[in-house]
Amino acid sequence: MEEKESIGVGLMGLGVVGGGVAKVLLERSDALARQAGCNLRLKKVLVRDADKPRSVTLDSSLITCDPQQILSDPDIGIVIEVMGGEQPALDYAKQALLGGKYVVTANKEVMAKYMAELLEMAAQEGVGILYEASVGGGIPLLLPLQEGLLANEIRAIYAIINGTTNYILTKMSSEGLSFGDALREAQQLGYAEADPSNDVEGTDALYKLAILASSAFHTTVRPDDIYCQGITSIGERDFRYAKELGYEIKLLAIAKKVGGSIEVRVHPAFVPTDYLLAKVDGVYNAVQIEGDLVGKVLFYGEGAGSSPTSSAIVANVIAAAKAIKRSEAMVTARRAVGAPAASVVGRLSNPAMTIKPMAEVETRYYLRMSIADRPGVLAQISGILGDRSISIASAIQKEADAVAQTAEIVLMTHPAREEFMQQALRDMERLPVVKEISNFIRVEG
Numbered sequence: 001m002e003e004k005e006s007i008g009v010g011l012m013g014l015g016v017v018g019g020g021v022a023k024v025l026l027e028r029s030d031a032l033a034r035q036a037g038c039n040l041r042l043k044k045v046l047v048r049d050a051d052k053p054r055s056v057t058l059d060s061s062l063i064t065c066d067p068q069q070i071l072s073d074p075d076i077g078i079v080i081e082v083m084g085g086e087q088p089a090l091d092y093a094k095q096a097l098l099g100g101k102y103v104v105t106a107n108k109e110v111m112a113k114y115m116a117e118l119l120e121m122a123a124q125e126g127v128g129i130l131y132e133a134s135v136g137g138g139i140p141l142l143l144p145l146q147e148g149l150l151a152n153e154i155r156a157i158y159a160i161i162n163g164t165t166n167y168i169l170t171k172m173s174s175e176g177l178s179f180g181d182a183l184r185e186a187q188q189l190g191y192a193e194a195d196p197s198n199d200v201e202g203t204d205a206l207y208k209l210a211i212l213a214s215s216a217f218h219t220t221v222r223p224d225d226i227y228c229q230g231i232t233s234i235g236e237r238d239f240r241y242a243k244e245l246g247y248e249i250k251l252l253a254i255a256k257k258v259g260g261s262i263e264v265r266v267h268p269a270f271v272p273t274d275y276l277l278a279k280v281d282g283v284y285n286a287v288q289i290e291g292d293l294v295g296k297v298l299f300y301g302e303g304a305g306s307s308p309t310s311s312a313i314v315a316n317v318i319a320a321a322k323a324i325k326r327s328e329a330m331v332t333a334r335r336a337v338g339a340p341a342a343s344v345v346g347r348l349s350n351p352a353m354t355i356k357p358m359a360e361v362e363t364r365y366y367l368r369m370s371i372a373d374r375p376g377v378l379a380q381i382s383g384i385l386g387d388r389s390i391s392i393a394s395a396i397q398k399e400a401d402a403v404a405q406t407a408e409i410v411l412m413t414h415p416a417r418e419e420f421m422q423q424a425l426r427d428m429e430r431l432p433v434v435k436e437i438s439n440f441i442r443v444e445g
């Protein structure tokens, strides 16, 4: 191919994602150069341990343990951060931006916590920070929100954005596995880490929802704004009853505009089996976005893994390279008047929005409880719910234990305010006839 000018690329991290990105940059260099309009030259790769065996074979001269070999190299215009964790990733991203470099990152924790600050810094410096891979792996989500859906007012997002928990819930639902057995299987297959708490407690989904919601509503939604509950309390029986009632159980990340405020929450939810989201199985992710003009659109695909995540990262690298070329052209054209170069992604332009407290959120509820198996008990329970204006949509008595003289009942409610439901749960727990409130799960759809 004809000789093109090149942009130096620094890669920080050579693990699952970094290894995939390095492979794509090296093996597809000609095709990428055609897309970017210039060569993308991998100049340095930062790791912790230079002697570690790698999935990708790189010239040893590329490997370094010194971040300054990337951050202080004037020939590197794009820094890809795929180290993970808050620090030193955040510091390196800031140093890169302040040094006039574009940053491409897959780091959901950094972006969820510092998106506004980093976008502002990038805009000030006339560069950009691109983070498509931080949510949904290879599924394009942020670019559609920043471009294709921009004419819409986004009304709601319903997302399955954690593959590990979706795999566990799918196994519990389809094979009747316990949470522990499904988790062990996910760990054996490499879908869950040895310490799975970030996934099963919902933190990973929470970070991704903060990024999605900020991008959808063009305002800052912080991780602390988001209500979060993981999947550890879901039992095999909940799946059995959910199916009988026509639902699947999914860990949903929800962002919804209600009046002038937004609801942002991550929790397990009953989803009607005929909904597309209910059919998203295994490690797959799906994000349903509802816009006032477009209606509902669904994005579905592999939400993690080396190749899908590299797909998103390298697309961002090409976008950054094009922006560099554009701003070089603009700087040349505007040098006479000293105008700044344009950055590739703008700031979060809307003013802060009120986050609706979880106590004020309204949903329907599924309740499973063990009660004394004798007449009049249901009347006491419905009395407590009625006192809080919560009406029962259906009540079904399930298994009875003749020896313990208890019965399991399942209640489905009509929409009710969360704080009233929490008060009712506390009151019901105090009833001598209620042996145990085994679970309560919100119902969507």
Ligand SMILES: NC(=O)c1ccc[n+]([C@@H]2O[C@H](COP(=O)([O-])OP(=O)(O)OC[C@H]3O[C@@H](n4cnc5c(N)ncnc54)[C@H](OP(=O)(O)O)[C@@H]3O)[C@@H](O)[C@H]2O)c1
Pocket: 012, 013, 014, 015, 016, 017, 018, 046, 047, 048, 049, 050, 052, 081, 082, 083, 084, 085, 087, 088, 106, 107, 108, 133, 134, 137, 303, 304, 305, 306, 309
């Ligand atoms: N894995 C996925 O499917 C996926 C999907 C989407 C987004 N992400 C995000 O992508 C990022 C990377 O994930 P990963 O799974 O590729 O992680 P990983 O396999 O653990 O790789 C991390 C890499 O970063 C290097 N590193 C870490 N801390 C460093 C430090 N202080 N200085 C220098 N190098 C350092 C490590 O070096 P050594 O190899 O020498 O230890 C390793 O090469 C994370 O933010 C993650 O959330 C991952």
